[in-house]
Amino acid sequence: MSLRQRLLASLGLSFVALWLLVAGLMYLHLEQQVSRTLDQRLAASATMVAGLIARQPERLLASPPSPLLVTPQLEGVACQIRAENGDIILQTSGLDSSLLTWPELGFSTRQVGDSSWRLYTLRQHNHLITTADRMTERDNLARSIILVMVVPFALALVGGLLVLWWGIQRGLKPLQELDTELNRRQPSNLEPVTLRQPPVELAPIIGTLNNLFARVRRAVAREQRFASNAAHEFRTPLTGIKTHLEVARRVTGDRQRHALEQAGIGVARLQRVTDQLLMLARLEQGRNLEQEQSSATTTTIAEALEGLAGRERVEVQGANADCQVAAPATLLAVALRNLLENALKYSEPESPVLLSIERTATTTPAQIRFLVRDQGWTTGASSEPPSPANETGGHGLGLAIVETIASQFHGTLTASRNRWGGMDWVLSLPASTGG
CATH class of the missing domain: 3.30.450.20 (PAS domain)
Structure with missing residues (x-):
């Protein structure tokens, strides 16, 4: 009825x-x-x-x-x-x-x-x-x-x-208009719902619908960025592997070994992209990679820097005070490693990358703030620097994973331009109650 x-x-x-x-x-x-x-x-x-x-x-x-x-x-x-x-x-x-x-x-x-x-x-x-x-x-x-x-x-x-029937028909007319408006929409139309002079009782429903549409619109945009990033991340190593294998078939000796080594590097990169995709899928499904509730920053930073290409360019500040973060160490290390790889990739080869850690008690609960700063490109380069703030999901799967980890553990990831022309990436996560 x-x-x-x-x-x-x-x-x-x-x-x-x-x-x-x-x-x-x-x-x-x-x-x-x-x-x-x-x-x-x-x-x-x-x-x-x-x-x-x-x-x-x-x-x-x-x-x-x-x-x-x-x-x-x-x-x-x-x-x-x-x-x-x-x-x-x-x-x-x-x-x-x-x-x-x-x-x-x-x-x-x-x-x-x-x-x-x-x-x-x-x-x-x-x-x-x-x-x-x-x-x-x-x-x-x-x-x-x-x-x-x-x-x-x-x-x-x-x-x-x-008169009662007429009054009910007239009183429920805004609901009929809302139903007509929603039925008339195409699945791709996620614009806010607008009604002419909606009653006060219907305003919360319209507001909730508009908030839902906004969240869906952001989710769709994030999925589109993810699909674009995934296609790009897969296309690059696959193209390199194909090229090096083609060269290896045509040459012999050292040149053939070099081509096979480059193809192996492409396979390793492709494997890493696959691992990133699997991790992102598990995070979006809400499945933690481990059961620990907190991690020490010193141990996590060491794990993030281990085996990192360009490790010598990274300067670490504020890691002496061992703070406890309310997030698993494995996930935190993955997030920091992805931010560092992104900064190393989108800055000049000789410029340093800063990683600083500080504890802020101005909020409840206290926050552990990780800052990754690069100096960007000061000379001509083929690569484009990262986008400014509010576009953290637009450059590779690494940043998408960082953003997912931050949202899952009640943290934030922000980006802004610094005075050197590079980017400041700030990952804030709640401090553990025991830290």
């Missing part, structure tokens, strides 16, 4: 139940008032007859031995005057004498055949004055009251349900 149908059903049933309850209460109250009014009419009729008798008592004394019959103007009403000895002095015509035989004083109800009568008896000196109404007339009046009440109530109820 849709939200519109659910609202219409719940509110409509509540509306109908409320109106029926009000109509029932009004009918019961009106029926009681009508019954009381008719009883008062009976009592008033008996009192009026008693007043007439009190003014002209001689008319009763002069009555003939047989009861005087009076024809009433309305059918279903009756009146009788009886002496205390039981003699009927006066009564209306067509009245069954058994109906008013020794009636009770006040109000009472009697059943005569198929008809019920409502009686009121009043004692006036030595006479009993009884007035009566047939209950059938009262029932007809009650049915008339019901008819008078049902028609307006039914019209008002139908009108109210129509």
